[in-house]
Amino acid sequence: MRYLPLTEADRQQMLGLIGAKTIDDLFVDVPKGALLKDLVPLPKAQGEIEVHRHMQALAEKNTPAGRTAFFLGAGAYRHHVPATVDHIIQRSEFLTAYTPYQPEIAQGTLQALYEFQSQVALLLDMEVANASMYDGSTACAEAAMMAARVTKRKKIVFSGGVHPHYVETARTACEALGLEIIALPAAIDDEAAVTKRLGADVAAVIVQSPNVFGAITDLAKIGEAVRGAGALMVATFTECVAFGAIEPPGAMGADIVCGEGQSIGNALNFGGPYVGLFAVKEKYIRQMPGRVAGETLDADGKRGFVLTLSTREQHIRREKATSNICTNSGLCQLAWTVHMTLLGEAGLRRLAQLNHERAVALAEALAKVPGVEVLTKRYFNEIAVRVPGNAQHIVDALAVKGVIGGVAMSRLNPNAGMDDVLLACATEMNTDDDIAAYAHALKEALT
Amino acid sequence: MRTETTSGNRGLLQAEPLIFETGHATGTGVDLPEPKNTPNKLGGLARKAPLDLPGLSEPETMRHFVRLSQKNYAIDLGLFPLGSCTMKHNPRLNERVARFEGFADIHPLQPISTIQGALELMDELAHWLIELTGMPAVALSPKAGAHGEFCGMLAIKAALAARGDAEKRKRVLVPASAHGTNPATAVAAGFIVDEVPGTGDGRVDLEAFKAKLGPDVAAAMLTNPNTCGLFERDVKAIADLIHASGGYFYCDGANYNAIVGRVRPGDLGVDAMHINLHKTFSTPHGGGGPGAGPTVLSAALAPFAPVPHIVKGYSLREHKDGTRAFGRMCAFHGQMGMFTRALTYMLSHGSDGLRQVAEDAVLNANYLLARLKPHFNAPFGDGPCMHEALFDDSSIKPKGVETIDMAKALLDEGYHPFTTYFPLVVHGAMLIEPTETEPKRELDRFADVMIALAERVNAGDVQFFKQAPILAPMRRLDDTRAARQPKLRWRRGDNGADAAKHAAE
Numbered sequence: 001m002r003y004l005p006l007t008e009a010d011r012q013q014m015l016g017l018i019g020a021k022t023i024d025d026l027f028v029d030v031p032k033g034a035l036l037k038d039l040v041p042l043p044k045a046q047g048e049i050e051v052h053r054h055m056q057a058l059a060e061k062n063t064p065a066g067r068t069a070f071f072l073g074a075g076a077y078r079h080h081v082p083a084t085v086d087h088i089i090q091r092s093e094f095l096t097a098y099t100p101y102q103p104e105i106a107q108g109t110l111q112a113l114y115e116f117q118s119q120v121a122l123l124l125d126m127e128v129a130n131a132s133m134y135d136g137s138t139a140c141a142e143a144a145m146m147a148a149r150v151t152k153r154k155k156i157v158f159s160g161g162v163h164p165h166y167v168e169t170a171r172t173a174c175e176a177l178g179l180e181i182i183a184l185p186a187a188i189d190d191e192a193a194v195t196k197r198l199g200a201d202v203a204a205v206i207v208q209s210p211n212v213f214g215a216i217t218d219l220a221k222i223g224e225a226v227r228g229a230g231a232l233m234v235a236t237f238t239e240c241v242a243f244g245a246i247e248p249p250g251a252m253g254a255d256i257v258c259g260e261g262q263s264i265g266n267a268l269n270f271g272g273p274y275v276g277l278f279a280v281k282e283k284y285i286r287q288m289p290g291r292v293a294g295e296t297l298d299a300d301g302k303r304g305f306v307l308t309l310s311t312r313e314q315h316i317r318r319e320k321a322t323s324n325i326c327t328n329s330g331l332c333q334l335a336w337t338v339h340m341t342l343l344g345e346a347g348l349r350r351l352a353q354l355n356h357e358r359a360v361a362l363a364e365a366l367a368k369v370p371g372v373e374v375l376t377k378r379y380f381n382e383i384a385v386r387v388p389g390n391a392q393h394i395v396d397a398l399a400v401k402g403v404i405g406g407v408a409m410s411r412l413n414p415n416a417g418m419d420d421v422l423l424a425c426a427t428e429m430n431t432d433d434d435i436a437a438y439a440h441a442l443k444e445a446l447t
Numbered sequence: 448m449r450t451e452t453t454s455g456n457r458g459l460l461q462a463e464p465l466i467f468e469t470g471h472a473t474g475t476g477v478d479l480p481e482p483k484n485t486p487n488k489l490g491g492l493a494r495k496a497p498l499d500l501p502g503l504s505e506p507e508t509m510r511h512f513v514r515l516s517q518k519n520y521a522i523d524l525g526l527f528p529l530g531s532c533t534m535k536h537n538p539r540l541n542e543r544v545a546r547f548e549g550f551a552d553i554h555p556l557q558p559i560s561t562i563q564g565a566l567e568l569m570d571e572l573a574h575w576l577i578e579l580t581g582m583p584a585v586a587l588s589p590k591a592g593a594h595g596e597f598c599g600m601l602a603i604k605a606a607l608a609a610r611g612d613a614e615k616r617k618r619v620l621v622p623a624s625a626h627g628t629n630p631a632t633a634v635a636a637g638f639i640v641d642e643v644p645g646t647g648d649g650r651v652d653l654e655a656f657k658a659k660l661g662p663d664v665a666a667a668m669l670t671n672p673n674t675c676g677l678f679e680r681d682v683k684a685i686a687d688l689i690h691a692s693g694g695y696f697y698c699d700g701a702n703y704n705a706i707v708g709r710v711r712p713g714d715l716g717v718d719a720m721h722i723n724l725h726k727t728f729s730t731p732h733g734g735g736g737p738g739a740g741p742t743v744l745s746a747a748l749a750p751f752a753p754v755p756h757i758v759k760g761y762s763l764r765e766h767k768d769g770t771r772a773f774g775r776m777c778a779f780h781g782q783m784g785m786f787t788r789a790l791t792y793m794l795s796h797g798s799d800g801l802r803q804v805a806e807d808a809v810l811n812a813n814y815l816l817a818r819l820k821p822h823f824n825a826p827f828g829d830g831p832c833m834h835e836a837l838f839d840d841s842s843i844k845p846k847g848v849e850t851i852d853m854a855k856a857l858l859d860e861g862y863h864p865f866t867t868y869f870p871l872v873v874h875g876a877m878l879i880e881p882t883e884t885e886p887k888r889e890l891d892r893f894a895d896v897m898i899a900l901a902e903r904v905n906a907g908d909v910q911f912f913k914q915a916p917i918l919a920p921m922r923r924l925d926d927t928r929a930a931r932q933p934k935l936r937w938r939r940g941d942n943g944a945d946a947a948k949h950a951a952e
Contacts, residue, residue: 001795001796001799001800001803002795003536003538003795003796003800003884004800004803004804004807004883004884005884005885005886005887006807006810006811006883006886006887010886010887011807011810013887014810014811014813014814014887015810017814017817017818018810018813018814018816018817018831019817020813020831023806023809023810025831026809026810026813026831026833027678027709027710027809027831028830028831029677029678029679029680029830029831030678030706030709030710031680031682031683031715033714034683034710034711034714034715035709035710036708036709036710036711036802039798039799039802040578040579040708040798040801040802041578041798042575042578042579042793042797042798043794043797044797044798044799044800045795045797045799045800046794046795046797047795048540048795050794051540051544051791051794051795052540052544054794055544055547055568055787055791055794056547056549057564058549058564058565058567058568058571059544059547059548059549059550059564060549060564061549061563061564061567062549062550062553062561062562062563062565063553063557063561063562064548064549064552064553065552065553065554065557066548066552068561070554072557074556075555075556075778075779076554076555076556076779078552078554082476082477082505084476084505084508084509086546087509088509088512088513088516089733090542091512091513091516092521092522092523092524093516093517093519093520093521093523093524094512094516094519094521094733094734095521095523095537095542095731095733096521096522096523096534096537096731096732097519097520097521097732097733097734098527098529098532098534098732098734098735098863099732099734099735100734100735102520102854102858102863102864103921103924104855104858104916104919104920104921104922104923104924105518105519105520105858105863105916105919105920106518106519106520106734107515107518107519107920107921108515108516108517108518108519108734109519109734109735111463111515111518112512112515112734114465114935114936114937115465115466115467115937117935117936118465118467118936118937119500121936122498122499122500123498123500125496127936128936129935129936131735132736134590134591134594134736134737134777135590135777135778136778137777137778138590138594138776138777163778165775165777165778165779166778168767168774168775169774169775169776169777169778171774171775172753172773172774172775172776173597173635175774176601176604176635176636177635177637178637216489216490216492218492243494243498244494244498245487245489245493245494246489246492246493246494247492247493247494247495248494251495251496260778267551267552268551268552268553268554268555269545269550269551269553269783269784270550270553270554270555270562270565270779270780270783270784271554271555271778271779271780271781271783272555272590272777272779272780272781272782272783272784272785273590273736273737273739273782273783273784273785274737275737285933285935291735292935293935294929294930294933294934294935295929295934295935296924296925296926296928296929296934297924297925297928298921298922298923298924298925299914299922299923299924299925300922302921304921304924305924306924306926306929308926308929308930308933308935309930309933310930311930313627314627314628314630314631315626315627315628315869317627317631318627318630318631318640319630319631319633319634319640320634321627321634323631323635324593324596324597324628324631324632324634324635325591325593325594326591326592326593326627326628327591327592327593327735327736327737327738328736329736329737330732330733330734330735330736330737331731331733331734331736331737332737333736334733334734338508338512340500341466341470341476341501341502341503341508341511341512342475342476342502342503342505342508343475343476343477343500343502344470344471344472344473344474344475344476344500344501344502344503345472345473345497345498345499345500345501345502346472346473346474346475346502347475347476347477347479347502348498348500349498350482351477351479353482353484354479354480354482356487356488356489357482357483357485359488360485360486360487360488363488377488377490378488378489378490378492379488380489395558396558396560399557399558399560399561404554404557404558404561407556411556411765414766414768415768428479428480
């Protein structure tokens with residue numbers, strides 16, 4: 001087997017030094033009967049040629065986004081990732097390193113983490129960011145739980161614009177802790193509705209912007225009421241490219257900002273691995289979940305970086321930890337940092353503008369299709385569209401024509417009462433031809 | 448010896464400032480199309496203030512990150528004997544496969560007809576995990592080991608609730624030697640942790656365990672092989688006892704790599720166990736993630752598995768309505784990029800290769816145990832270990848050298864150290880896990896270095912250890928300073944001179 005360097009002669013020699021006759025002597029503590037004598041009934045070892053062939057055959061049963069006119073977002077986005085990014089994250093020194101617990105020989109990972117935290121803080125206009133979470137949805141669940149710890153209150157209000165999968169992920173985690181989730185009905189704009197649910201027992205209001213319908217929310221309007229009620233304002237997002245164009249949550253008074261970073265540096269990957277972004281006001285850092293890198297000095301007085309504030313974390317605090325999270329999203333975080341370094345402010349702003357202009361073009365094209373109504377008025381690169389009929393059926397019909405036209409809202413939330421609503425997205429990857437093909441296919445599907 | 452240079456570089460090792468100290472807001476390493484400057488639909492919420500994010504050209508970016516990379520240790524560079532972390536070789540075929548367009552460029556919400564290969568792959572991975580572990584079901588979506596623990600404990604909670612026991616059974620028995628994630632997870636799932644002491648031979652004290660059982664116990668969380676690198680001989684008795692008292696048995700599968708293909712957790716009475724695909728099945732650690740933690744479930748817990756579920760044929764059940772699923776772990780289907788790598792690894796090894804993985808991992812660890820036992824105290828070294836060998840600093844500490852000093856001396860010798868001070872039940876622990884991908888000559892070389900260091904301690908050269916490392920990219924870093932005066936990001940106005948200024952304080 002090509003990954004196993006020991007030879008049979010090595011094994012015998014080593015057993016001899018250990019003082020064991022057979023390998024089974026080393027498994028002597030396994031209860032009798034539980035040590036398998038036979039192989040597990042699965043195929044035997046194969047070479048690279050056979051394995052490659054098998055996996056290639058599976059891959060070919062999927063339709064890659066790039067082979068279609070592709071307009072699907074709703075939590076995962078198809079953007080261009082520069083070739084440099086994948087090269088760097090495949091370098092052995094990043095790919096095959098462990099968590100930087102020995103900082104003297106892990107400054108590469110640690111400095112990249114520090115740069116990541118700084119970039120995230122600047123992007124979101126927040127004071128401090130952590131070293132990343134599993135993804136946007138789990139980051140959002142952590143934010144809800146953190147708000148409950150900070151305020152010592154038990155109710156979390158979710159705006160009806162939050163991605164339904166985020167709400168369900170947070171519900172699962174929060175209810176286990178005895179917290180109560182108040183999920184408002186699905187709505188493109190519920191700025192007024194969320195503040196009505198405030199009360200002395202509400203720990204946080206969680207608002208997504210741009211939300212699952214693509215709508216941009218004026219968090220500043222809600223923030224005052226939230227603060228007045230002693231709750232925390234939690235802002236979440238699924239499309240971080242937006243902050244190259246729209247007002248960032250930190251500038252509108254958010255206390256905790258959490259969301260998905262996949263758009264920068266990371267491919268679609270059928271939903272994972274992704275990279276959760278998490279940022280807070282500085283006064284809350286000791287309640288923040290997850291790893292964080294900080295600056296310090298070495299014995300010679302040189303600047304270096306270490307993982308710090310670990311007294312919040314499970315490996316030190318055990319049952320008193322702020323979260324059970326152990327890993328961050330290392331390589332995905334590195335990909336994010338490399339891509340963001342390539343972009344810089346100038347590149348990010350242009351990327352965001354291109355996305356927005358593509359979405360405006362898409363909205364205009366779809367609005368011209370008879371019977372179709374664009375519901376989202378203030379948006380970045382996603383829109384909700386009302387179609388005459390069942391949106392799921394229309395999405396399926398479009399797929400047959402080589403157009404991935406978005407996702408039916410009913411697939412994300414069957415109880416939303418929005419069976420005729422379709423969520424569509426445009427990015428810098430969509431050409432004018434793609435948009436024309438979509439409008440044409442939709443027209444056909446509706447007649 | 449001259450150690451300072453004019454440039455700050457040291458031979459191949461290049462000094463490298465932060466991107467914020469070299470880049471500027473107008474720099475960029477991407478050439479995107481010209482925007483058309485059409486009227487926007489941002490409704491007055493356009494970003495007002497500058498971002499102040501620096502951009503670097505492509506060559507500058509490449510150089511920056513390559514320079515950083517050269518300050519990292521990595522498994523591809525040398526032995527990485529971190530106990531409990533399973534730093535084994537990461538096959539590059541897995542990386543290639545994960546990047547196939549048909550896997551990397553598919554969206555989690557695409558129409559079902561366009562993702563049949565993805566669902567088939569997940570079903571095939573599930574089949575392998577089920578056959579290997581002897582458990583009837585697996586939840587694939589947990590995103591890391593601790594997330595898998597959370598999934599297992601929530602399934603247990605749901606099963607208790609289904610029989611009306613959730614309010615009554617709140618206590619979870621966790622051995623003192625457990626990973627920190629176990630007690631943290633139990634609390635996150637709304638349970639109360641009750642610690643079970645160990646015995647003198649590094650295992651759970653069965654009598655103490657029995658004494659803690661009762662009608663308020665929800666579950667036991669046990670790592671097997673445990674964090675001392677030992678197989679829990681009484682694991683079946685523990686499973687029977689917890690079941691007889693009405694609770695469930697959670698097994699932390701972090702060390703499953705020691706028994707894959709040789710022992711099926713399903714045969715030991717396990718109800719739930721997460722599998723770290725980034726350990727046993729060699730998806731890369733990536734400097735701290737991403738991981739993946741699929742969780743196998745017994746027949747008693749399987750009905751409560753979180754959504755989404757794969758339905759044969761293939762389709763997806765994405766909502767819990769009408770099922771007994773306890774909820775949802777994350778937005779989509781879990782770590783697909785890790786599923787492709789892990790399945791590639793499994794197919795490459797096959798049933799015979801995976802069995803050899805466990806055997807060679809255990810053999811390598813026992814070999815190091817045998818070679819180092821005469822020179823370091825092995826607290827449970829009388830019998831064989833599993834995939835990792837545990838030592839402590841009791842034989843060197845009286846001479847003034849502790850575990851941390853031994854670890855830092857290894858940095859100068861060109862090694863990543865062993866795991867230090869874990870498990871907590873052994874003072875000054877040094878936990879060594881070589882894995883099966885180390886050839887014998889690398890083990891011998893490492894053992895020779897460790898023995899030479901032990902001899903150096905015996906010779907009384909304490910200063911050698913206390914000043915280490917002197918050859919690593921950095922000297923010892925001040926953790927206390929980092930925690931007391933947290934500086935977690937760059938701010939405009941910071942500059943490289945700050946560090947020197949602080950040093951002069």
